[in-house]
Amino acid sequence: MKKCYKCKKLKPLTDFYKGCDECKICKKEIMRVYMRKYRLTHPRNRENERKYHLTPIGRAKARIRRVRYLKNNPWILSLYWIKRRCNYPKQSYFARGIKCLITSQEVKQLWFRDKAYLMKRPSVDRINSLGNYTFENCRYMELIENQRRKKEYILLVKKFKKTIHRL
Ligand SMILES: [Zn+2]
Numbered sequence: 001m002k003k004c005y006k007c008k009k010l011k012p013l014t015d016f017y018k019g020c021d022e023c024k025i026c027k028k029e030i031m032r033v034y035m036r037k038y039r040l041t042h043p044r045n046r047e048n049e050r051k052y053h054l055t056p057i058g059r060a061k062a063r064i065r066r067v068r069y070l071k072n073n074p075w076i077l078s079l080y081w082i083k084r085r086c087n088y089p090k091q092s093y094f095a096r097g098i099k100c101l102i103t104s105q106e107v108k109q110l111w112f113r114d115k116a117y118l119m120k121r122p123s124v125d126r127i128n129s130l131g132n133y134t135f136e137n138c139r140y141m142e143l144i145e146n147q148r149r150k151k152e153y154i155l156l157v158k159k160f161k162k163t164i165h166r167l
Pocket residue numbers: 004005006007008009022023024025026
């Protein structure tokens with residue numbers, strides 16, 4: 001048995017790294033804090049990090065990390081497309097004044113509520129097509145279904161315009 005000088009607990013020798021006076025849990029915590037501090041304060045390190053991301057290997061690794069992240073969090077991609085549609089001045093949704101008021105956590109909730117992981121090509125649909133992107137107004141749907149709804153809506157608008165023209 002050995003006493004950890006950090007948490008002041010008696011622990012068996014297997015809970016210590018060789019030649020350390022702290023237990024494994026305390027040592028990990030110390031290293032975590034130290035590494036974060038080191039990364040933030042050490043100028044050479046930060047510079048190296050930046051340079052590393054400019055190398056082909058660094059870029060490839062970053063890409064792999066990104067792909068893995070999107071594979072584990074696929075709803076982030078739908079949020080990306082929503083934001084793109086709403087926030088870029090050249091997009092039609094921006095001109096129509098439709099806003100993105102949904103957060104990534106809410107999109108995640110929708111993903112599991114509507115079982116989007118079972119769909120072939122899931123896409124976010126607004127229940128009221130004149131409303132904003134909010135948690136209450138959104139649901140996940142197959143892309144084909146969504147496009148069919150959109151076409152119907154456009155046809156309806158065309159018909160409406162024609163009848164107005166006749167009057
Ligand atoms: Zn300890």
